[in-house]
Amino acid sequence: MFVGFGKPVLASPADEPPGITFFKGSWKEVLAEAKRQNKPIFLDVSTSWCPPCKRMAKEAFPNARVGAKFNIHFINYQLDAEKGEGIAIAKQYAVASYPTALYITPNGNLIHRSVGYGGVNAMIDQADLILAIPQLKVTLAKGDKEYANGKRNPDFLKRYLNARQTLNRPTSDVLDAYLDALSESERTMPETMLFIADALQSSNTKAFDYLIKNRPSVLDSDLTKQSLARAITGATSRVLDSEFKQACATNDEALLETVIANSERNTVSENPFIGRQDAQKQEAATDYRLKFYKATRNFVKYRAIAGPVAQNQLMSQSVSELQKLDSVSAIRRENNLALLPDSLKRLMPTAFIDNKLPMASLPSWKVARLLHEIASTYLELGTSPTDWDPALTWVERAIVLYHTPEYVSTHASLLNKRLD
Template identity: 30%
Template structure:
């Protein structure tokens, strides 16, 4: 019963994926610019482009995140291989960015990057020529570098096509090929898709090659192209499953683009339009559970108000979710964790000795506290939003209550630090400082980097009582 309730209360699968990625690869050290033999450039992106142009070198950009396990693995393996270094360094000016930090956010958005790792290959004029998405082993990366090098040498850069479109070329053959090229490079179709549809006769819009194009290039639900595609697949029997699945995925991606745009602009009108179309696509999934759909919509709204720092509306969705987690029995979750961990230890004796220890080490922490950690993580996400946006004492006091429950679930140093920061906002400095010291001590005992915790402690001490 408790296990079933837990999964009902914790639908944030993205959080779970991030958590598992961090855990599974926690024993692998991320190789930075100083530790890898690839000559990653240390300047800004603007300086990188200027240097590439002056040195007449192509550009290689590794876009990753701190929590991305495959990214960390590539840093350790492929990026350390002499064969890769010897092939990459002479031709490319290499650059590494975090898609969630600094100018990496802007770069990821510019090149429509949403999966990690993503490797971009640009010519010396910073025009995108080739991309690789996902983990790539050494031999495959060597092949991809060769393909990218040939594309840079012999292919026409997308920038020329952009200029041709901007100059007003609306020839249907040009627009079609332009969209195909953008799709191959992983770039959004944008308004170009609708411009192409305008060139088509009514009876040819639904031709096979046009539908194939739409299933790969639609990038917003506020377009004619989106309407054409969703209306077609909603009225036709599912005969070509590959086309149907690709179309559904493209429509989902278009909705995600609209959702991100609404968040970036903090535009409630755009978000409400997105919600209408989100429900419309849900209705297409005839076998899907209606109550589940409503629950997902609630969490989408909660996420939107969290991202746009609108605590007033965020609370409407966050408080019921937090109350669900608070009703979970801590001891029961710990018991479930213990049972699962025992089962895990029994299961690791099944694989050969060569991979047994590796499996155990990689999944040890994850399987030891999995259910408790999931509950703690999601509740802590709500607490952090309150910490960032709450202005009234009663909101902060409520967050303190939730934070204490998180610490009961998992007494992690980061959770202790969040509690300490809440105490600071409530003006309880002495207790906050002592709790922050405790967090630092525990973090050191776990072998973690304590720089950020110590920085926060210094800030706490600088505040006047």
């Protein structure tokens, strides 16, 4: 158990810490210092471009209350996830969002993870939570031993899951064991499915498979089933989004492909009565890969996919053809709404029924958005006129289809690149 959790010696206002004091040295030296003082480590993982990181550095780190709390009870350390040792350590602890606060034992084990910045009071409350955890860790250590020895009673597994969640430890193996331990009637109870959805951490689990195979429809007339369907959708989306961010943060292409496959399964599960064409599946996979290679700044692979998409697909239809498709889409929507029974219409938002076709649903808008996205990435990551010339053509088409200040600005920046 960590020392230093007792009542600190009171200091005079002149001696009050001005803010958090961060340890200077290597990660190995931080761990050694934590062992020497027998204190947990507060590790702030950030990046130079992250706005919440900058706000936390400006507001919280210089704050005297935060400094008094953290300097007494923790060894404080900072890392940039994109520089030096920070790259490997962020990968080791699967950091995918910034800022991420990691609370770590002197031997390097993760105690707790917190993502984002909620203000000075939230940081202090978080520290108090961590300082109370040793008592919980005793309970969890007993659960670890019983689980390792094969205890699989559903009540025990549920308590054990709750304890692991409180410490932000992985739960996927325990959640699958809990699902296996339940009877079929227990598995299908709404409260059980809600619990599984809340504890879900991975798309490569029995729990994820069970949820997508047994989710009710959000259009079900039963309000309980509607609510459950929304909860499952939220959980599966949360997990897939987290895994995609982790793939980007760790440059893990194998995890990316897993996310693509499981995202497709999730989409089919959400819309079981709408057949997915191969072109739709390919479009979704391409979108994931483009976002991944942009995030990892792998322009060679990004360009290999994006260039043909922009030139051979998005530019293949003329402006007049796309405008005709806009009209067809609007007519089709009106016809489809007319065919819906009143019972289903009552379940839809009034705005959806009354409003005209949203801009984001127009074929021309989608083409313009994608052309601009690709052109702006070529602007950001490209290195020569070979990249900027086609990007100029693409953004010019985007402006014709959907004129916005953002698109015009990208066009101007590309022109400047060509003149430099």
